[in-house]
Amino acid sequence: MDEILKKALEIYNSEDADFISQIYFEHINPNLTKLIKLAGYAKLESRTKGEKVFTKNNGQEEEYLDCLGLYGAVLLGHNNEFIVSKVKEQMEKQCMPTKVFLSSIHAAAAYLLTQLSGLDYVFFCNSGAEAVEGAIKLAIASTERKKIISTFNSYHGKTLGALSVSGRDVYKKGIPQLLDVVFVEYGDYEAVERVIDDETAAVIVEPIQGEGGIIIPPDDYLPKLRALCDRFETLLIVDEVQTGMGRTGIIFEHQKYGIKPDILVLAKALGGGVFPVGAIVGNKKAWKAFDINPLFHTSTFGANPASLTAVFYTIQFIFNNGVLEEVKNKGQYFLEKLKNLKDGKVVKDVRGRGLMIGIELTDEQFAASIFSYLIQNKIITAYTLNQPKVIRIEPPYTISYEQIDLVVEKLGHAISETIELFELA
Numbered sequence: 258m259d260e261i262l263k264k265a266l267e268i269y270n271s272e273d274a275d276f277i278s279q280i281y282f283e284h285i286n287p288n289l290t291k292l293i294k295l296a297g298y299a300k301l302e303s304r305t306k307g308e309k310v311f312t313k314n315n316g317q318e319e320e321y322l323d324c325l326g327l328y329g330a331v332l333l334g335h336n337n338e339f340i341v342s343k344v345k346e347q348m349e350k351q352c353m354p355t356k357v358f359l360s361s362i363h364a365a366a367a368y369l370l371t372q373l374s375g376l377d378y379v380f381f382c383n384s385g386a387e388a389v390e391g392a393i394k395l396a397i398a399s400t401e402r403k404k405i406i407s408t409f410n411s412y413h414g415k416t417l418g419a420l421s422v423s424g425r426d427v428y429k430k431g432i433p434q435l436l437d438v439v440f441v442e443y444g445d446y447e448a449v450e451r452v453i454d455d456e457t458a459a460v461i462v463e464p465i466q467g468e469g470g471i472i473i474p475p476d477d478y479l480p481k482l483r484a485l486c487d488r489f490e491t492l493l494i495v496d497e498v499q500t501g502m503g504r505t506g507i508i509f510e511h512q513k514y515g516i517k518p519d520i521l522v523l524a525k526a527l528g529g530g531v532f533p534v535g536a537i538v539g540n541k542k543a544w545k546a547f548d549i550n551p552l553f554h555t556s557t558f559g560a561n562p563a564s565l566t567a568v569f570y571t572i573q574f575i576f577n578n579g580v581l582e583e584v585k586n587k588g589q590y591f592l593e594k595l596k597n598l599k600d601g602k603v604v605k606d607v608r609g610r611g612l613m614i615g616i617e618l619t620d621e622q623f624a625a626s627i628f629s630y631l632i633q634n635k636i637i638t639a640y641t642l643n644q645p646k647v648i649r650i651e652p653p654y655t656i657s658y659e660q661i662d663l664v665v666e667k668l669g670h671a672i673s674e675t676i677e678l679f680e681l682a
């Protein structure tokens with residue numbers, strides 16, 4: 258065992274990216290390691306601050322500008338000092354709950370989310386997929402119905418239940434469909450109207466399809482779904498794992514349409530980019546299953562004090578620092594600038610809300626040359642999981658206007674290079 262512990266320490270202290278790549282290859286995921294290398298990401302992350310990510314290889318430090326924000330989760334800047342200090346304070350007092358006594362931080366975090374959403378109850382868990390699982394389970398049990406309506410191209414997570422309501426087959430290969438789910442086109446209200454019936458427990462929908470390629474639905478989509486669900490006494494589940502907590506310039510994207518879901522699903526930015534946490538927020542109808550059995554749904558680590566402190570101070574930070582206004586203004590500025598890159602040759606469309614922007618390429622094959630140029634120029638981005646043709650721009654809100662200009666400039670160069678490379682001129 259001594260040798261093993263010694264080698265583990267050597268790995269832990271290593272600043273050699275090739276050595277760590279080899280460990281990834283041998284002990285984490287061989288093909289993923291190859292992909293990371295191919296994409297030019299085989300560097301060692303050493304620290305993060307605001308919108309900056311630093312890597313270190315054998316003493317050499319490099320600085321990157323993060324336009325990915327952990328797939329939308331880091332909105333308030335990496336290592337947000339205020340939230341980190343509050344979580345540290347809490348962790349020195351108590352890391353884990355007993356789950357037998359009451360907790361004031363649990364109560365305060367739940368209170369804040371109910372006041373922000375206009376809903377009644379909150380169940381805290383640890384991730385987006387876990388929150389989706391719980392939401393579906395609640396809907397099925399509380400309505401005593403089984404059918405779920407979801408949308409093609411949606412992304413709700415990769416655990417078995419969340420995957421069953423996700424609308425992309427590539428992640429479901431070889432996995433049985435566990436739930437009774439009917440998929441319809443996103444943004445098409447009539448398609449939902451055609452399949453909804455008295456057996457439908459819930460309609461689950463993202464207010465903007467994030468991993469689907471930053472797809473914004475028609476303005477009347479959510480209001481019409483709300484009315485339709487009311488007519489059939491079906492629960493409307495709005496998945497705001499990616500859009501929620503200010504990413505789009507409003508605390509919850511669905512509130513732009515003046516509607517209230519029966520269940521709201523949150524994660525990602527909910528923990529301020531400091532702690533992993535998810536939440537299911539619901540009304541009395543949705544919580545019926547808990548009336549029958551208070552232990553209907555539980556989680557050992559869910560609602561731990563550290564994550565709830567992160568939730569509590571994330572909300573305080575957002576509203577005490579004008580974050581929503583800044584996200585809106587910077588997002589608008591970014592979007593307008595990016596729209597100038599739309600040339601029909603390489604860039605087909607640019608769309609988004611707040612700091613959740615998608616750049617749709619005319620062809621998937623252009624993505625590699627654009628990503629390669631950007632990473633060489635120290636800008637981190639990625640494509641949306643269900644739609645590799647769409648480059649996502651989801652930086653922390655701490656990004657400056659100068660940095661936005663720089664990203665647009667570099668993207669412009671990347672597009673020119675792509676035009677040259679593919680002889681599109």
Ligand SMILES: Cc1ncc(COP(=O)(O)O)c(C=O)c1O
Pocket residue numbers: 328384385386387389412413414415463467468496497498499500524525
């Ligand atoms: C809308 C939506 N729902 C659910 C999830 C799953 O969240 P997690 O990765 O935390 O399980 C994601 C992740 O990207 C998401 O975008």
